[in-house]
Amino acid sequence: MAGLAAAFGSGAMTNSIEELAGADTIFVIGSNTTAAHPLVADRLYRAKKNGATIIVADPRKIQLALTADLYVSQALGSDAALINGIAHIIIKEGWQNQQFIDDNTEGYEEFKAMVQGYTPERTTELTGVSAEDLYFIAEKYAKAPAGSIVYCMGITQHTSGVDNVKSLANLAMLTGQIGRESTGVNPLRGQNNVQGACDMGGLPDVYPGYQKVDVPEIQAKFAKAWGAELSPKAGLKIPDMLSGLNDGSVKALIVVGENPMMSDPDQHHVEQALKKTELLVVQDIFDHQTAQLAHVVLPGASYAEKDGTFSNTERRIQRLHKAVEPVGDSKADWEITQEISNRFGYPMNYASPSEIMDEIATVTPQYAGISFERLEGEGLLWPCPTQDHPGTKFLHAGGKFARGKGLFHAIEWRAPAEVVDEEYPLWLTTGRAHVHYHTGTMTRNSPSLHALMPEGFAEINPVEAERLGVSEGEMLQLTTRRGTIQAKAMITDRVRPGMVFVPFHFMEACANVLTNPALDPVCKIPEFKVCAVKLDKAA
Amino acid sequence: MDYKSTLSVCPYCGCGCSFYLETIDGKLVGTKPSATSPVNQGKLCVKGWKVHEFVQSPRRLTNPLLRKNGELVEVSWDEALDYVADKLRRIKADHGPDSIAFLASAKITNEDNYVLQKFARAAVGTNNVDHCARL
Numbered sequence: 159m160a161g162l163a164a165a166f167g168s169g170a171m172t173n174s175i176e177e178l179a180g181a182d183t184i185f186v187i188g189s190n191t192t193a194a195h196p197l198v199a200d201r202l203y204r205a206k207k208n209g210a211t212i213i214v215a216d217p218r219k220i221q222l223a224l225t226a227d228l229y230v231s232q233a234l235g236s237d238a239a240l241i242n243g244i245a246h247i248i249i250k251e252g253w254q255n256q257q258f259i260d261d262n263t264e265g266y267e268e269f270k271a272m273v274q275g276y277t278p279e280r281t282t283e284l285t286g287v288s289a290e291d292l293y294f295i296a297e298k299y300a301k302a303p304a305g306s307i308v309y310c311m312g313i314t315q316h317t318s319g320v321d322n323v324k325s326l327a328n329l330a331m332l333t334g335q336i337g338r339e340s341t342g343v344n345p346l347r348g349q350n351n352v353q354g355a356c357d358m359g360g361l362p363d364v365y366p367g368y369q370k371v372d373v374p375e376i377q378a379k380f381a382k383a384w385g386a387e388l389s390p391k392a393g394l395k396i397p398d399m400l401s402g403l404n405d406g407s408v409k410a411l412i413v414v415g416e417n418p419m420m421s422d423p424d425q426h427h428v429e430q431a432l433k434k435t436e437l438l439v440v441q442d443i444f445d446h447q448t449a450q451l452a453h454v455v456l457p458g459a460s461y462a463e464k465d466g467t468f469s470n471t472e473r474r475i476q477r478l479h480k481a482v483e484p485v486g487d488s489k490a491d492w493e494i495t496q497e498i499s500n501r502f503g504y505p506m507n508y509a510s511p512s513e514i515m516d517e518i519a520t521v522t523p524q525y526a527g528i529s530f531e532r533l534e535g536e537g538l539l540w541p542c543p544t545q546d547h548p549g550t551k552f553l554h555a556g557g558k559f560a561r562g563k564g565l566f567h568a569i570e571w572r573a574p575a576e577v578v579d580e581e582y583p584l585w586l587t588t589g590r591a592h593v594h595y596h597t598g599t600m601t602r603n604s605p606s607l608h609a610l611m612p613e614g615f616a617e618i619n620p621v622e623a624e625r626l627g628v629s630e631g632e633m634l635q636l637t638t639r640r641g642t643i644q645a646k647a648m649i650t651d652r653v654r655p656g657m658v659f660v661p662f663h664f665m666e667a668c669a670n671v672l673t674n675p676a677l678d679p680v681c682k683i684p685e686f687k688v689c690a691v692k693l694d695k696a697a
Numbered sequence: 698m699d700y701k702s703t704l705s706v707c708p709y710c711g712c713g714c715s716f717y718l719e720t721i722d723g724k725l726v727g728t729k730p731s732a733t734s735p736v737n738q739g740k741l742c743v744k745g746w747k748v749h750e751f752v753q754s755p756r757r758l759t760n761p762l763l764r765k766n767g768e769l770v771e772v773s774w775d776e777a778l779d780y781v782a783d784k785l786r787r788i789k790a791d792h793g794p795d796s797i798a799f800l801a802s803a804k805i806t807n808e809d810n811y812v813l814q815k816f817a818r819a820a821v822g823t824n825n826v827d828h829c830a831r832l
Contacts, residue, residue, distance in 0.1 A: 200737075200740060350804065354803075359814045360814055362827050371818075386822070393795070393825035394798060399825065408796055416804070453764045457758035458805070466807065470711055472713070476706045476715060481705060486759020488758065492811075492812040499812075502786060503786070517811075
């Protein structure tokens, strides 16, 4: 998100899901769309049927690779090199959209000079992708009447995550594949309301609507709206909160609807930090590893038991309606927070989520035209600045970027923080399986889904299986510099020789015991997608 | 027998598929995709078709719990909420507002998130609010 915001002025998916079906070329990189976003994958298959060229770049031969016009398996952590190599060819062949670049962007010359270094020979060496394939991607994307880029955590969960996203933004500006129907740079959000949590100011440096906390006029506006004095200083990001707990500068942590013990890298380190809290409050619908460490656990109501809105990956704000009464004594999260606030000494008096949305609309420019009545049916895509505005299908129309001019970033490829060596000779990557979701709190409590995939596994190539003398379903032991887990072997050519894949849904074979907590320097995303691992047959 | 069907939005991935939750006498019994949704157009994935199953699971948290003598024990809402508010007030007084941090969530509603960050910023006085967007 930080990457797209720096390039375009807005971090959200630029185009809508519907528009994918109308694209001529779709470049899917670092997104296992079929497993993680099935109904977006549905549009990709439909685009293919309509004659679109589908190009998939992923270290793992994911299901979408099987129907793609071209599938390339880039080396883990080589994305920026791949993207720069494609840009190199586009410029060398004169396939760039010079008019678009001249009219709507800045920083092009530096970018152009930088990609000179990514000749096909060097790019092939860094990524393992052949020159022929690089030319195919460059030509099909640059020359498409409408070319779209789709990406996900395979691009972002690296120490170079922000750079990777900026590189994709470069590619779209270079070819003018943005600001029109069925084009754009489209991050698929992993969680149902991650867009909404960001929109609502669930971030340390911004109020709702991405309004910076350290801009005096904005701070004054919110101080007035909320009748309170506000801190002018940006807050802590999750990794800094954990270090704060460790060094004693942070004493209390309120966790609502998250399970950092499972979702954060290097579980042992997280546990150590959480055990130092003077007050750990967990508000959730199920018991989990973080709740077990809490001083107070508050039962929240689930999506089916309350009214409210979610904002999906394409910025569509949609209404959910209460279908059943909350189980037991559980309550909607906003009610719990309101009651704590009233006892704390800051009165809140919302009678319903609809009233909360009315307040959101008064302080959030992108949501200014939103009300519960208007959302009935299909919902609305923000920005929706006034009550008669129809919502916005794609951003940056006509190359008019939210930040003014689109900004090219000259970004060199950087190696991952941890690379394979003699002691840890294999590459480990993590991700999702189609049946389960995130840390499994919901899907593993769903009897049908649990029955379909009751336990974790590790994917290894047949070559590796033979080397270790392991057959399908036998237990493997995986060890990294952080820890050790055991998981059943799944032998498949989805992964190359020298590579291991572990899904992160299963606490008893927890991928994040293994992963590297090295962070991207800007957005502090951990490098979940690549680290070095040692593989043994379990004793 | 009271059958109802209620329009809702999926709590799993970022697609935002909508569907009708089917209930009989207050019990969730099924999920039907919304045919008019521009996102899913009458379809759902394997997780979506079973999205009603976990809601009324016997494993749900149903009561506030407070740690006493090392054990989490059931307490009333009043006791739990008073404990949290008192403790937060005390920590703020002793160590300042920035000694308190909040994890908002990509799983709760916009309204839930808005109220939580408002509590952090306006009541406690800290911008220590983040969530697992990156994870």
